[in-house]
Every structure is written in structure tokens, then in C-alpha cells.
Amino acid sequence: MKELLTGNQALALGALQAGVEVVTGYPGTPSTGALTSLLKMTLPGRHIEWSVNEKVAFEIATGASWAGKRALCTMKMSGVNVAYDSLISVAYSGCIGGLVIYVADDPGVSAGMAEQDTRGYALMSDLPLLEPSSVAEAYRLIQTAFELSERVGTPVFFRLVTALSQSKSPVEVAPPPPPPEREPRLVRDITRFTKAGAAICQQQHRDLLARLERAGQVIREMGLNRLEPAAEPGGVGVIASGVAVAYLDEVIAGADLPTPPSVLRVAAPHPFPEEEVRALLRHCETVLVLEELEPHLERGVYVTAQRMGFTGRIVGKLDGTLSRIGEYTVAEVRRGLREAGIPLPESPPPVQADHLAAARPITVCAGCPHRGTYMAINQALKNRRLKRDEVLVTGDIGCTILGMNPPFNTVWTEIAMGASLGLAQGYVRGGVRTPVIASIGDSTFFHAGMPGLVNAIQHQCDLTLIVMDNGWT
8 A cells, every 4th residue: 555655654654564662752853753643543552652852762762672672762863962871871782672763864954953964873883774765765674674673682773864754755555563462571681781890891892893793794684785886897886875865866867878877875874885885996986975964984985995995086075076064955966976977967057046035034833822921021121121132041942942033032042952051050150240041941841951950059040040831842
């Protein structure tokens, strides 16, 4: 049966097909839709929840995995920062039931925050990472992620980007089966599930590295990274990962190329697909690397090329052809191919319509009570004969930050979940003499704001905290 699904929905249905029994997460665009779609379904025998923050969500998923169940934890890229204290420890211990961490990155920053590349966390944690190139592949590949996790005994990262998580595409799906009948397990092993001493930690580190090597072997057996060499040696080879694969296919399909390039389609960028890259370097004279954000694959290609004595050219971000900033489109892929020597005509100049659009600053939704809060803050300052540029109002993540825009122009700063309280205290300790106000949403307060409030009370810091509840999140 075919359904029109977003990448988030396809991932969620694929996880059900894989037998996931516990799903946790914290909302944050572009990943929110995965867990939201599951909450709308009637799923007896499965537990689905929004947790108080990403760290807690991951810890719940870990406990379920250590009890032998398959578990999925969902978050946006910024959430990995919150969860990482526990995540790196669990990476050392490994898992029992399949444990998958779904992270949605945001090249182009359409949902705010940083252009953070989750592949760097996979590299730092020595954990495998899978990345589909289409919505349909997300449905299939998430099932592979659970299989890989259980076969190797390791958590697995699963990465989407905004363009895939929010896009819609027809996907062939099967009705979700009932959850598997797995009895919970209790495994007592302090050498695996604690960090009590250097000897235990170092052995766990050895085990982690061995699992990563084993994951690479399983990935090769599964054929997740597909090399399609051109009929004749020499010429151009392209290494593409994630959504760049789809754009590459679009360009090649629309071009009348006498000799199509060799292509390595990478669905598992970590561990680095060295065997496939070596085969491509032996076959080609020039290699183009297409990956959004950081040049993780490209750096691996340079290292492999140096070890092989490859004397050809490598085109990508590190030679300045492509940027580490923003999301890819067909235009970036065409630019890379032309620079690598593929005879493509110049792209027509993009239509610049921005200057025709009316200014539309992002503001709160109609009827949102945050509107009245900002107006009350501004009126209070006016009543005390204070100007808005004399009174600092720190902001926080979520809708509350919209007070920075017209018509309010109230909020000054935004850093991270819960940071408004710590930042406000820093301004007070820095000697600011006018009132200092910290504003924070209620869910952000529970997520990460309470420690800052405890600190302010302990050290008797003179500030005003406004917790804003819009009755939604």
C-alpha cells in the first residue's frame, strides 16, 4: 500500500515495522513530526512519550534497550548536546535491544539555532550513523538501523535533514505489525553497565571500538554504500551522501552526458566506507564529494587518497568549490560537477524575489497569551520611566523568543534551553544597575531552566523571572 508521507512519518512507520516498543523524545523542528505521528495512532503494547528533555528521553530509551526491547529516541540536532553526557556513557556500554537515536539536522537554519552536523557526534562517539537520501529510503533504512544495532550491540545514529524530514513522497508501506513478544531481561554486569574505575572504562572503550569495526563489516555485508563505477576507468567519480544523492540523480537524469560519472552512494557515512572509497579512487582521476555541512566524508577521502598515493584531484569543500554553510540544492551539485570536469551548461540565474516581498517579521500566533506578557513588560518599564534599551530582558528557546521582534522589541538574547536564567545572573554579577528580567517558556523551564533558578535562589541574585505558559507545549 502506498501512502503520501513526510520523512518523519516514514521513519516512524518504519520503526513500527521494525518492532520498536518504546519511543521517547523532546519536540523540536525538524524532528517533531516523527513522534507526533505515533502519538496520533492507537498502538497497544507500545509506549510513546514526550519526555521532559532529551537527556531523560535517551535514558528511558536506554533502559528499555537494556531490558531487551527495541527503543527509539528522537530529537533535533541541538538536543544531542543535552543528551550527550548520557549518550557517550551508553556508547561505551552498548545495548541489548536495538537502540536508535533519530536526529534531524537543519542545514539552512530554517528552524533556528546552529547548523550543527550530527555526524560529528557519531565520529566522536564511535557509533554508526545511517542517513537516507529519500523519504522512501527513510522507511526502509530505519528498519536496517534496528537490525544493525542488535547485531552489533551498539546504539545507532539515524540522521535526516530538514529537506527530507519535512518533504512528502509516496512510500510503499506495510500495516504495522503488533509488537513482538519479548520478555524483559535483567542483566546485572557492573563491568558493562557502570563506570567504576579506569580498568572498566578502558575495557569498555576497547569494546566500543571493536563494535564500530564490526558495524563496518555488517554495513558492507548489507551493501548500504553502493558503488556504481563507470564502464571505462578514469574520468570523474562522485561520492554523495544524504539528500545530495537525490539532487545528484536529478542532475544526471536531466543531462545528456556522453559518459556518466562513477557514483558512490553513501547511506552509512560512519564508520567511513574506506573499501568503497579506495575502489572509486583506483577507478577515477577526479573525485567530487557531495555532503551537506561539514566535510566529514571529504576528510576521510583525503586521508585514504594520501595513503594510496592518489595523484588525482579531489573537489568539494576543502578546495573552496562548495560551502560548509547552508543546505544543498541542485545548483550546488551542478557547480561541483562542472568544477570536476563534467560538461554541464551554466544554470540560469535564480530569480531574486526577496526584494519584492513585504517585510514579515515572525511574531506570535493570533490569540497567544505571550502577546499580553510582552505588552505588560513594556508597559511596566514605561510606568517606571525606564526605556526599553535600558532594561535587559533575556530570552529563551521557543515561542517566547518572538518577543524580540516588532511590535514588541522586548527580548534581547537567545542562547540555549534554560540559558535565560544563567545569562541574566551573569549580567547582574557583571554590575548592571537597571532591572534584569529573564523570560522563559514553561516547557523550557522544566527542560533546563530549574537549575538556573535554584542557582539564583542559592546565591540571592536580584533578578525577575517570568515563566510564560501559552497552554500549548
